[in-house]
Amino acid sequence: MATLDSKIPPGPLADKWRNHKANIKLVNPANKRKYEVIVVGAGLAGSSAAATLADLGYRVKNFVFHDSPRRAHSIAAQGGINAAKNYQNDGDSVYRLFYDTLKGGDYRSREANVHRLAEVSINIIDQCVAQGVPFAREYGGLLANRSFGGAQVSRTFYARGQTGQQLLLGAYSALSRMIGAGAVEMHTQSEMLDLVIVGGQAKGIVVRDLVTGAIERHAADAVVLATGGYGNVFNLSTYARGSNATAIWRAYKHGACFANPCYTQIHPTCIPVSGDYQSKLTLMSESLRNDGRIWVPKKKEDCAKDPNSIPEADRDYYLERIYPSFGNLAPRDVASRAAKRVCDEGRGVGPTGLGVYLDFSDAIKRLGENGVRERYGNLFDIYHEITAESGYRTPMRIYPAVHYTMGGLWVDYNLMSNVPGLFVLGEANFSDHGANRLGASALMQGLADGYFVIPYTIGDYLATQKPGSRPNADGAEFKAAEENVRAMTKRFLDIKGREPVSHFHKRLGKIMWEGCGMARTKATLEKALREIPALREEFWQNVLVPGSADTLNQSLEQAGRVADFLELGELLCLDALTREESCGGHFREEHQYPDGECKRDDEKFNHVAAWEYQGKDKAPLRNAEPLNYEFVKPSVRSYK
Amino acid sequence: MVAENTTKNLSITLRVWRQAGPKAPGRFVDYQSKDLNPNMSFLEMLDVVNDELTLKGEEPIAFAHDCREGICGTCSCTINGKPHGPGHGVATCQVYLRAFRDGDVVTVEPFRAAAFPIVKDLITDRSAFDKIQQAGGFITARTGSAPDANALPVPKGDADRAMDAAACIGCGACVAACKNASAMLFVAAKVSHLGLLPQGQAERDRRVLAMVSTMDAMGFGNCTNQYECSAACPKLISHDFIARMNADYLKASWRSVFKPEPASSAGGAG
Numbered sequence A: 001m002a003t004l005d006s007k008i009p010p011g012p013l014a015d016k017w018r019n020h021k022a023n024i025k026l027v028n029p030a031n032k033r034k035y036e037v038i039v040v041g042a043g044l045a046g047s048s049a050a051a052t053l054a055d056l057g058y059r060v061k062n063f064v065f066h067d068s069p070r071r072a073h074s075i076a077a078q079g080g081i082n083a084a085k086n087y088q089n090d091g092d093s094v095y096r097l098f099y100d101t102l103k104g105g106d107y108r109s110r111e112a113n114v115h116r117l118a119e120v121s122i123n124i125i126d127q128c129v130a131q132g133v134p135f136a137r138e139y140g141g142l143l144a145n146r147s148f149g150g151a152q153v154s155r156t157f158y159a160r161g162q163t164g165q166q167l168l169l170g171a172y173s174a175l176s177r178m179i180g181a182g183a184v185e186m187h188t189q190s191e192m193l194d195l196v197i198v199g200g201q202a203k204g205i206v207v208r209d210l211v212t213g214a215i216e217r218h219a220a221d222a223v224v225l226a227t228g229g230y231g232n233v234f235n236l237s238t239y240a241r242g243s244n245a246t247a248i249w250r251a252y253k254h255g256a257c258f259a260n261p262c263y264t265q266i267h268p269t270c271i272p273v274s275g276d277y278q279s280k281l282t283l284m285s286e287s288l289r290n291d292g293r294i295w296v297p298k299k300k301e302d303c304a305k306d307p308n309s310i311p312e313a314d315r316d317y318y319l320e321r322i323y324p325s326f327g328n329l330a331p332r333d334v335a336s337r338a339a340k341r342v343c344d345e346g347r348g349v350g351p352t353g354l355g356v357y358l359d360f361s362d363a364i365k366r367l368g369e370n371g372v373r374e375r376y377g378n379l380f381d382i383y384h385e386i387t388a389e390s391g392y393r394t395p396m397r398i399y400p401a402v403h404y405t406m407g408g409l410w411v412d413y414n415l416m417s418n419v420p421g422l423f424v425l426g427e428a429n430f431s432d433h434g435a436n437r438l439g440a441s442a443l444m445q446g447l448a449d450g451y452f453v454i455p456y457t458i459g460d461y462l463a464t465q466k467p468g469s470r471p472n473a474d475g476a477e478f479k480a481a482e483e484n485v486r487a488m489t490k491r492f493l494d495i496k497g498r499e500p501v502s503h504f505h506k507r508l509g510k511i512m513w514e515g516c517g518m519a520r521t522k523a524t525l526e527k528a529l530r531e532i533p534a535l536r537e538e539f540w541q542n543v544l545v546p547g548s549a550d551t552l553n554q555s556l557e558q559a560g561r562v563a564d565f566l567e568l569g570e571l572l573c574l575d576a577l578t579r580e581e582s583c584g585g586h587f588r589e590e591h592q593y594p595d596g597e598c599k600r601d602d603e604k605f606n607h608v609a610a611w612e613y614q615g616k617d618k619a620p621l622r623n624a625e626p627l628n629y630e631f632v633k634p635s636v637r638s639y640k
Numbered sequence B: 001m002v003a004e005n006t007t008k009n010l011s012i013t014l015r016v017w018r019q020a021g022p023k024a025p026g027r028f029v030d031y032q033s034k035d036l037n038p039n040m041s042f043l044e045m046l047d048v049v050n051d052e053l054t055l056k057g058e059e060p061i062a063f064a065h066d067c068r069e070g071i072c073g074t075c076s077c078t079i080n081g082k083p084h085g086p087g088h089g090v091a092t093c094q095v096y097l098r099a100f101r102d103g104d105v106v107t108v109e110p111f112r113a114a115a116f117p118i119v120k121d122l123i124t125d126r127s128a129f130d131k132i133q134q135a136g137g138f139i140t141a142r143t144g145s146a147p148d149a150n151a152l153p154v155p156k157g158d159a160d161r162a163m164d165a166a167a168c169i170g171c172g173a174c175v176a177a178c179k180n181a182s183a184m185l186f187v188a189a190k191v192s193h194l195g196l197l198p199q200g201q202a203e204r205d206r207r208v209l210a211m212v213s214t215m216d217a218m219g220f221g222n223c224t225n226q227y228e229c230s231a232a233c234p235k236l237i238s239h240d241f242i243a244r245m246n247a248d249y250l251k252a253s254w255r256s257v258f259k260p261e262p263a264s265s266a267g268g269a270g
């Protein structure tokens, strides 16, 4: 049984982080360079952490599977980043951002973590502006804001539709500066394939050089994983194709607990699927919901008609109807399920019937076509590119798609997992979003973790490690990990079956979407839990991985990632089956109010489920970390 | 969530550059690709071709890709002689088959430039771009030392211009499109983004000198104002930024009393 000590500092909510920083152990400046830290990942979380730790004086090695740190999936975030600056004077505050995030997460996150996130959000914007991130500005030269789902204030900072790109390039520039200065040793196209534990602590990793196929061992005093989310377990998603769970999954198999894997987010505004060759789904930023109105026909017969010909009286603006106070800006999970419901009723539109309209005709009347173009032009262009339709002429068609994973490796307040020395940042951890993440808060969390949390909290661990006590990468544990990686690689190549890796990924994705997608039931989950092990079995018998281990081999890379998804998918469904309540992104049809809203069971499930690996073919152990609400009283989440 | 394939099909002959490794000889190989849906993306077609090759026991075509929505800068094919192919202001991953006609022969090559050596098939090594960034493509701002973000208003026009330049995705199409394989547009975009902002002034001279000297050292060619770079840029970054950088470079050279530091030590941690 794992020990799950959240290490939440005592004292009043607003003082916890300050007191913690004051009490935390420090590493003296002269000793910092004696410690080596491995950071895996260079998305917002990884690059901000690597740059900041190096600037503090630690020796940092940074690993990414991409060919440049600038290509991490964070680059694709469009809409924006939240911060409690209250620059709009509209009543925002640290407390309100804290409260919105906690409520948005359906009261399934830790109060102390979320409050810290809201506190440091303010510093993030300062830091980014100082680095030259070109946020949108008003004519007076001050920063502009927009509003996002789940909030009634304007606290989202943005850089056109490319906020993630600009924030990542800011962090990448800080990282580049440190690489240029020799303070960070950068390893691109290096995929972490195993974690090395020495004496119960994380002390290194084994990586494969994706260009030469060489397997390398790297030792360190601490290991930081910032490897992103695991949404590609569904195959079709808004994630980049390369995003994967291998780093966190292999850490899980070394004893790091995996928390709340079933908390996955389905984003309401994505371009619908068009064919079975489809490789990814494209998100249309949620900011579109500021001005676009979502509707479906009231009558099934109208679904195939030209939408412009359907009179106002025959349209059902269902979000505005059901949620009058938040309307089209209802949180993502709520908006996605509402779309699913109307499509299930047979009122979906488009060739598949899996689509709803996002209509800008009112906005065009109000702002003019140019006004709309100014705000969302690039998104309309994306839509046109993909569908060959104009969103200015006819309503866009959208449908929900897998977008984000709130679950991840369990971490304490210091962002350390239950394996000492193993820290987890960004989307890879489970920490701040509970059962549902609000828009524009993943970027905030990634940068909070990397710039403002880990630089302090890693010291608390390193101060307990004697400088120079780092094990040698030639030790037995390292050799065993390397052997493990080599054996797995060989196994993939030796199967020589009849189906390419991609077929298994597609089939897994279908099982996951049907069994554990937007709405889950005991029956669908049990079915998925029968199908996944069978598919996994088939994979290990029948996968066909061409090429060799000692060159660039994309099929081999893919095989390793899909093999991990085939295990993680099962844990995800198991977690969903065990959590017999509905909360945020986890919707169990058995647990809902008559109006279709999530019915939590605070009595039984007001806790984090942290799964612990017990060995191959053994059922994992479900540990629970109780969530103690001291400052906010969980209530039924209402956006009406 | 799979759609009916209602649209008409098309067939294409792909003429693809195959090269087993950096030192191996390369050649074009033809592949027939049939029954394609025009709504399919170009890279999805390569996925399908690769699954077919795999099933036939051949090695699939190695190609770089990740986000598949035109922002990460990973994808990098020259299609029918044009970096990123037939579209305007799009990356390879944003090319859809409706841009081609039934029966077309389509050549697919890697981005070609001496500074981007071929790794395998359609994949090149573009790490030279990272080296240029490391030499000076940043504003030194130690974490935690920043003033309030609204303490320094930035005129909207300057911020917008900076954003125009900052939109670069670092794909290298500009280099591949240039007959001299010059990286001027890439470097100018970063120099201009940071140089247009008040925060970027302190290091402005050092930045442009260090980035340009590293660019030269990495083996990129000279700019002779052909402007093929802007035309091929998936973000349509304007070549005006090159003129801006040249002016910056000249001024910085006059002002500088020090020689630009080499890439490894420029922008030290101090």
Ligand SMILES: Cc1cc2nc3c(=O)[nH]c(=O)nc-3n(C[C@H](O)[C@H](O)[C@H](O)COP(=O)(O)OP(=O)(O)OC[C@H]3O[C@@H](n4cnc5c(N)ncnc54)[C@H](O)[C@@H]3O)c2cc1C
Pocket (backbone or CB within 6 Å): A040, A041, A042, A043, A044, A045, A046, A063, A064, A065, A066, A069, A071, A072, A073, A074, A075, A076, A077, A078, A079, A080, A081, A163, A164, A190, A191, A192, A193, A226, A227, A228, A229, A238, A239, A240, A243, A244, A246, A247, A283, A403, A404, A425, A426, A427, A428, A439, A440, A441, A442, A443, A444, A446
């Ligand atoms: C289309 C889209 C739009 C979004 N828009 C927004 C938005 O507007 N606002 C918002 O707040 N959030 C948004 N999000 C969510 C947000 O972008 C992500 O949650 C966040 O960027 C994740 O950052 P990260 O640093 O944790 O991981 P990532 O950016 O995914 O980085 C992962 C890093 O880990 C490396 N890596 C992974 N595995 C390995 C391994 N085994 N070995 C070596 N390296 C490895 C990768 O190379 C990469 O560098 C969006 C997400 C998507 C998909």
Ligand code: FES
Pocket (backbone or CB within 6 Å): B064, B065, B066, B067, B068, B069, B070, B071, B072, B073, B074, B075, B091, B092, B093, B094
């Ligand atoms: S794959 Fe990211 S830009 Fe094309």
